[in-house]
Amino acid sequence: DVQLVESGGGLVKPGESLRLSCAASGFIFKKAWMSWVRQAPGKGLEWVGRLKSTSDGGTTDYAAPVKDRFTISRDDSKNTLYLQINSLKTEDTAVYYCTTIRWFGSFDNWGQGTLVTVSS
Amino acid sequence: DIVMTQSPDSLAVSLGERATINCKSSQNLLYGSDNDNFLSWYQQKPGQPPKLLISWASTRESGVPERFSGSGSGTDFTLTITSLQAEDVAVYYCQQYSSTPPAITFGQGTRLEIK
Numbered sequence: 001d002v003q004l005v006e007s008g009g010g011l012v013k014p015g016e017s018l019r020l021s022c023a024a025s026g027f028i029f030k031k032a033w034m035s036w037v038r039q040a041p042g043k044g045l046e047w048v049g050r051l052k053s054t055s056d057g058g059t060t061d062y063a064a065p066v067k068d069r070f071t072i073s074r075d076d077s078k079n080t081l082y083l084q085i086n087s088l089k090t091e092d093t094a095v096y097y098c099t100t101i102r103w104f105g106s107f108d109n110w111g112q113g114t115l116v117t118v119s120s
Numbered sequence: 121d122i123v124m125t126q127s128p129d130s131l132a133v134s135l136g137e138r139a140t141i142n143c144k145s146s147q148n149l150l151y152g153s154d155n156d157n158f159l160s161w162y163q164q165k166p167g168q169p170p171k172l173l174i175s176w177a178s179t180r181e182s183g184v185p186e187r188f189s190g191s192g193s194g195t196d197f198t199l200t201i202t203s204l205q206a207e208d209v210a211v212y213y214c215q216q217y218s219s220t221p222p223a224i225t226f227g228q229g230t231r232l233e234i235k
Contacts, residue, residue: 037170044213044226044227044228044229045162045164045170045213045215045226045229046226047223047224047225047226050222050224061221061222061223063223063224064121064223097169097170102175104151104158104175104176104217105158105160105215105216105217105224106160106172106175106215106217107160107162107170107172107215108172108175108181110169110170110171111169112169113169
């Protein structure tokens with residue numbers, strides 16, 4: 001079975017940085033396109049960004065509101081996806097989900113999410 | 121950016137009845153010449169991550185009950201749940217993908233409850 005397990009969330013202060021991790025298993029990670037989606041408390045879903053497989057170029061795409069502060073990367077040797085968030089803002093408070101994403105944009109597998117709370 | 125607007129925001133339907141959720145895109149989501157659309161539907165139950173129900177506007181995912189169906193093309197799409205079951209209580213989201221430049225947006229969600 002596909003498993004995606006996020007970690008690294010917690011309470012951080014505005015302006016600080018944080019790195020989230022997503023441990024993947026149950027599929028060939030190095031061939032998968034991966035993505036992050038976030039959900040503020042009681043709100044809807046917001047796409048954060050996408051990382052293609054290395055064999056497909058390994059390129060990233062980001063949502064406009066986060067592209068200057070967020071970086072998605074992967075370590076195929078560890079079957080792990082990362083999300084680096086810099087200069088955290090209160091509006092970054094959300095559950096961050098790690099997902100697999102098909103080439104046509106459907107998110108077909110989701111982790112349980114990790115909560116990031118940004119507050120002074 | 122493409123804006124996705126769902127209607128209604130919330131919906132209460134009796135058990136066994138039909139539920140219909142609409143999703144309108146601010147731009148055409150048609151891809152290629154085979155009437156395929158970059159439109160997906162998700163179900164999110166309380167305390168759980170979303171679950172992909174339908175992709176390509178009308179292709180049901182493996183394991184999704186047949187009472188769930190998607191339709192529409194271009195800018196107007198519908199998710200229909202025939203014969204509503206108690207376990208269908210959830211928030212439903214539509215989502216579009218645009219390839220140039222790559223961008224993804226979700227509708228605001230529709231909360232479905234039992235009447």
